[in-house]
Each structure stands twice: as C-alpha cells, then as structure tokens.
Amino acid sequence: MIQFERVSKRYDNSHDALKEVSFDIAPEELVFLTGHSGAGKSTLLRLIMLMERPSRGRVVVNGQDLASCGRRAIPRHRQSIGVVFQNHKLLMGRSVYDNVALPLQIAGFEHRDIDRRVSAALDKVGLLHREQAMPMSLSGGEQQRVGIARAVVRRPSILLADEPTGNLDPELSAEIMKLFVDFSRVGVTVLIASHDLALISRLRHRILTLRDGRLVAPGTARGNA
Amino acid sequence: MATPKRSKGARPRRQSLLARWRGWQHHHGQSAAESLAKVLGQPLGSLLTWLVMGIALALPTGLWLMLDNLAAVSRNLDSPAQLTVFLDAAMDAGGATELARSVGGRDDVFSSQFLDRDQALASFVADAAMADLAAGLDENPLPHQLIVTPRSEDPEAVARLSAELAALAEVESVLVDTAWLQRLERLMRLGRRAVQILGALLLLAVVLVLGNTIRLAIEGRRDEIVIIKLVGGTDAFVRRPLLYTGLWFGLGGGIVAALLVTAGTLLLSPLVRDLAATYGSNFTLRGLGVIDSLQLVLLGAVLGLAGAWLAVARHLRAIEPR
Numbered sequence: 001m002i003q004f005e006r007v008s009k010r011y012d013n014s015h016d017a018l019k020e021v022s023f024d025i026a027p028e029e030l031v032f033l034t035g036h037s038g039a040g041k042s043t044l045l046r047l048i049m050l051m052e053r054p055s056r057g058r059v060v061v062n063g064q065d066l067a068s069c070g071r072r073a074i075p076r077h078r079q080s081i082g083v084v085f086q087n088h089k090l091l092m093g094r095s096v097y098d099n100v101a102l103p104l105q106i107a108g109f110e111h112r113d114i115d116r117r118v119s120a121a122l123d124k125v126g127l128l129h130r131e132q133a134m135p136m137s138l139s140g141g142e143q144q145r146v147g148i149a150r151a152v153v154r155r156p157s158i159l160l161a162d163e164p165t166g167n168l169d170p171e172l173s174a175e176i177m178k179l180f181v182d183f184s185r186v187g188v189t190v191l192i193a194s195h196d197l198a199l200i201s202r203l204r205h206r207i208l209t210l211r212d213g214r215l216v217a218p219g220t221a222r223g224n225a
Numbered sequence: 226m227a228t229p230k231r232s233k234g235a236r237p238r239r240q241s242l243l244a245r246w247r248g249w250q251h252h253h254g255q256s257a258a259e260s261l262a263k264v265l266g267q268p269l270g271s272l273l274t275w276l277v278m279g280i281a282l283a284l285p286t287g288l289w290l291m292l293d294n295l296a297a298v299s300r301n302l303d304s305p306a307q308l309t310v311f312l313d314a315a316m317d318a319g320g321a322t323e324l325a326r327s328v329g330g331r332d333d334v335f336s337s338q339f340l341d342r343d344q345a346l347a348s349f350v351a352d353a354a355m356a357d358l359a360a361g362l363d364e365n366p367l368p369h370q371l372i373v374t375p376r377s378e379d380p381e382a383v384a385r386l387s388a389e390l391a392a393l394a395e396v397e398s399v400l401v402d403t404a405w406l407q408r409l410e411r412l413m414r415l416g417r418r419a420v421q422i423l424g425a426l427l428l429l430a431v432v433l434v435l436g437n438t439i440r441l442a443i444e445g446r447r448d449e450i451v452i453i454k455l456v457g458g459t460d461a462f463v464r465r466p467l468l469y470t471g472l473w474f475g476l477g478g479g480i481v482a483a484l485l486v487t488a489g490t491l492l493l494s495p496l497v498r499d500l501a502a503t504y505g506s507n508f509t510l511r512g513l514g515v516i517d518s519l520q521l522v523l524l525g526a527v528l529g530l531a532g533a534w535l536a537v538a539r540h541l542r543a544i545e546p547r
C-alpha cells in the first residue's frame with residue numbers, strides 16, 4: 001500500500017533528513033514510526049502526502065508512483081489519504097461540524113450525505129454532542145479527536161498520523177491509539193509517527209525506527225499483529 | 226514482499242455526477258453567502274473599497290455622459306452650416322431669384338435666399354476692415370449670391386449638396402462654412418478619446434485596488450488556505466470564496482458609481498434647465514437610464530472578478546503547506 005524504495009530527502013543545503021529509506025506497508029496494516037526528535041518521521045509522512053518530494057528514490061502509494069503525480073494531481077491524491085496532524089490544524093473560525101465536513105465538501109458530496117457522514121465520524125470519536133462547538137472551546141484531546149474525525153470522514157484507504165498523542169496525558173493517548181487500532185481493523189492502512197515508545201510497544205504492531213534519517217530496525221523485526 | 230495492487234478499488238468511492246453537481250452548487254451558494262457575510266461584517270473597510278471603486282467608475286461615466294449631452298446640444302443648434310453660392314457674373318437679378326426658388330425646392334435644402342450683389346457689397350463694406358479695400362474698387366466685383374441652408378447637418382450630406390450646386394451651369398462656385406462645425410466635431414472626438422483614456426486608466430486602477438483588497442483577504446486567510454490544501458482542496462475550491470469576495474466588492478462599487486452619477490445628474494439638471502431656458506430651448510440633461518445603470522453595475526462586478534482573479538492567480542500558488 002505504501003512503498004519506499006531507497007528514498008532520500010535533503011532539505012535545501014542542509015543534511016539529509018532521510019537516507020536510503022526502504023520499507024513496504026501492506027494494505028490494512030497498522031505500522032508505528034518512531035525515532036528521536038529530528039529523526040525524520042514528519043519528513044517521511046510529508047513525502048507520502050506530497051508536502052515534499054524525495055531527493056532520490058521512489059515513493060509508491062496505492063500502486064501509484066508519486067513521481068508521476070503532478071502539481072494538479074496533488075489534491076486528488078490528498079483526498080485519498082486521511083491525515084491527523086500533531087497540532088490539529090483545525091479551522092478555528094468554524095464549528096466542529098464544518099471542520100469535519102470540509103473533506104466531503106471538497107470532494108463535492110451532497111448536503112444529505114455530508115450530514116450523515118459527519119455525524120457518523122463524530123459519533124465514532126465520541127464528539128457527536130459537540131457538533132456546533134467551536135474548536136477553541138474544546139480541550140486538546142477533543143481537538144485531536146475532531147482532527148481524527150475529519151481524517152476518516154471520507155473513509156480513506158490510508159490514514160497517517162503525526163504525533164497524534166503528542167501533548168496528551170497517557171490515559172487520553174491510549175484512548176486515541178485505540179481509535180487508530182479500530183480503524184485498522186475495518187480495512188484502513190494506518191501509519192502513525194510517535195515517539196511514545198512505552199505506549200506503542202504495548203500495542204504489538206510493527207514498528208519502524210528512524211535514527212538520523214536511517215531506518216534502524218528491519219521493517220519486519222518486531223512482532224506483527 | 227510485493228504489495229497487492231489495489232490501485233483504484235481502495236480509493237474512496239467516487240460520487241455520481243449528479244451528486245457532485247449538487248455538492249458543487251451547494252459550495253457555490255455557501256461561498257457566496259459566507260464571503261458576502263464577511264464583506265458586510267467589516268462595513269467600514271468594505272464601504273471604503275466600494276467608494277474608491279464607485280468614484281473611479283463614476284468619473285469617466287459622468288464625463289462621458291456630459292459629452293453625450295454636449296453632442297445632443299450641438300445637434301440642436303440652428304443652421305450650423307451655410308452655403309454661399311456665387312452665381313455666374315452674367316446672371317441677372319431676375320434669373321437669380323428664379324434659381325433661388327428652384328434650389329429652395331430641393332429636398333435637401335432647408336432654405337435658399339437670394340442676395341443681390343449690391344446688397345452683398347454693402348454688407349461687405351459694413352465690416353470696417355473691408356471698407357478701405359472696397360473704396361479702392363471702381364465697380365462692384367461681387368456676383369449675385371444665394372445663401373443656402375441645408376436640411377441635414379451631416380458633413381457628408383452638406384458636401385454632396387455643395388458639389389451638386391457647384392455643378393449647376395449658373396453657378397460659379399460654392400463656399401461651405403462648416404469649419405467651425407468640423408472644429409466642434411474634432412473637439413468632441415478629442416474629448417471622447419480623452420475620456421476613454423482616463424476611463425481605461427481608472428478601470429485599471431479599480432482592478433488593482435480590488436486585487437490588493439483580495440490579496441489582503443488571502444493573507445488574512447492564509448492558515449485556512451493551508452489547511453484546505455492539506456486535506457485535498459483543489460485550487461478551484463480555495464479560489465471560489467475569494468472570487469465571490471471580489472464579485473461583492475465589484476458589485477457594490479458599480480452600485481455606488483451608478484448612484485453617484487445619478488446624484489450628479491440630479492444636482493446639475495435644474496441648472497441646465499434654467500440655462501437652456503435663457504436660450505429658449507427646452508433641452509434637458511440626459512442622465513443614466515436603467516439599462517446604463519445596470520451595465521455600470523455589471524461592469525463593476527466584472528472588474529471585481531478580474532481583480533480577484535489577478536490576486537488569486539498571483540498569490541494563491543505561493544501558499545503551500547509547509
């Protein structure tokens with residue numbers, strides 16, 4: 001589903017953020033990506049969603065070599081991927097409902113369908129009762145869950161998350177992680193970047209570890225779920 | 226470990242065309258309503274933009290209207306062109322009177338008046354500067370003349386009439402006194418061109434002002450645009466509310482312009498009526514009609530869209546998620 005073939009990424013005149021990274025994530029697999037701060041986790045995710053292009057190597061997502069995905073094709077590509085951001089990236093001037101509805105509006109869904117799907121997604125993350133609230137009035141954990149609802153509302157085949165539990169307490173973190181596990185059970189390929197080793201090693205899924213831009217553990221070293 | 230390729234099947238289900246059309250319509254409606262709410266939500270700033278646009282549009286429109294009225298006035302002026310027809314020296318007064326009558330009967334002639342050669346000399350001499358010159362003459366060098374007023378003021382028609390009269394056997398030559406008419410015509414043409422140039426410059430200014438307003442709107446929504454692009458928003462989707470913002474500013478500007486021009490006409494119209502009355506004319510100032518006003522509003526809308534498009538084309542691409 002997601003393949004990296006000897007991918008390197010160098011930002012403008014700095015060192016390599018990723019070096020010769022190769023791995024392969026099967027459909028419906030849940031994989032954790034870990035490593036110290038600055039190891040290149042975010043960079044790896046940004047390559048998948050085409051916020052950056054690799055300096056060398058090949059990224060293949062859903063059977064498509066992303067090198068063949070031009071500027072104009074980026075929106076369609078991003079629509080097929082759900083992304084949860086570390087700092088939520090919610091529209092602060094809009095209600096929870098509008099935030100979650102955004103991907104559906106972009107895809108041109110009908111009003112009725114939008115209603116139904118937004119309710120389903122908010123229900124899934126336990127925020128149905130906060131539909132009309134503004135993001136500002138929500139706690140960090142709630143905001144993150146709105147972000148998750150937005151990421152899954154279009155039922156993407158791939159779900160990416162960058163430090164989704166970054167600044168949450170352990171209990172909330174576990175709750176959020178459980179949501180991701182649930183999604184992977186219903187056929188979504190999930191890739192989660194997190195440095196919370198204690199939490200992710202408990203969950204017994206494959207873990208990719210980056211150190212200074214290189215993949216440390218072989219892709220299949222750890223136990224598989 | 227080869228990944229099974231589920232390229233298309235695994236993607237989110239595509240919407241039916243009808244559903245997408247409805248969704249698209251809905252987003253248009255929503256973009257229009259939200260951008261209008263935003264424009265109205267900052268009444269002071271929006272009013273300023275509308276005024277700037279309105280004044281810039283009203284200026285050339287008002288000048289153009291004035292020229293239009295001037296043209297109407299010049300058409301109303303009495304006998305703007307006169308032909309002096311010099312008859313053959315051999316012609317006597319009786320024959321000349323006869324000819325004056327027959328020329329006066331032409332369809333393209335309003336009036337034809339016989340002017341006796343002695344009379345002509347007398348009026349010539351009445352001009353003080355000419356008196357000395359005439360005193361040196363032994364006899365009257367002038368032939369009998371006809372003063373012909375054409376029915377049409379169209380320079381071409383006058384020229385045709387003059388050529389036809391000159392071709393008559395009894396006619397020596399024809400003098401056309403249309404120089405001042407042509408001068409007025411040229412002056413009007415110059416005025417129109419000047420207004421056109423001024424108008425083009427002001428339209429450009431309107432587009433630039435609008436472009437700048439939209440640029441600020443884009444800056445103000447930078448975070449929002451980044452987020453929309455992150456979740457797969459197309460350029461068209463991001464552009465839509467901004468174009469509507471331009472449209473609202475443009476429409477408002479057009480309405481202000483139409484109001485300003487109409488107010489100006491209303492202010493001037495009693496003065497013009499009084500002035501015309503002193504000339505015994507019932508001329509009234511022509512203002513903007515309903516159609517003209519609608520066109521002005523439409524022009525404002527088009528300019529607003531153009532300005533927004535310009536700003537969006539220039540600045541939107543630079544906003545990419547980082």
Ligand SMILES: Nc1ncnc2c1ncn2[C@@H]1O[C@H](COP(=O)(O)OP(=O)(O)O)[C@@H](O)[C@H]1O
Pocket residue numbers: 011012014016017035036037038039040041042043044
């Ligand atoms: N936009 C950028 N420009 C230049 N260097 C960057 C940029 N983003 C990240 N980096 C560098 O790339 C390396 C990897 O960063 P990142 O992928 O954010 O790591 P992580 O998410 O694991 O903390 C770091 O050294 C960081 O300084």
Ligand SMILES: [Mg+2]
Pocket residue numbers: 041042043162
């Ligand atoms: Mg990071």
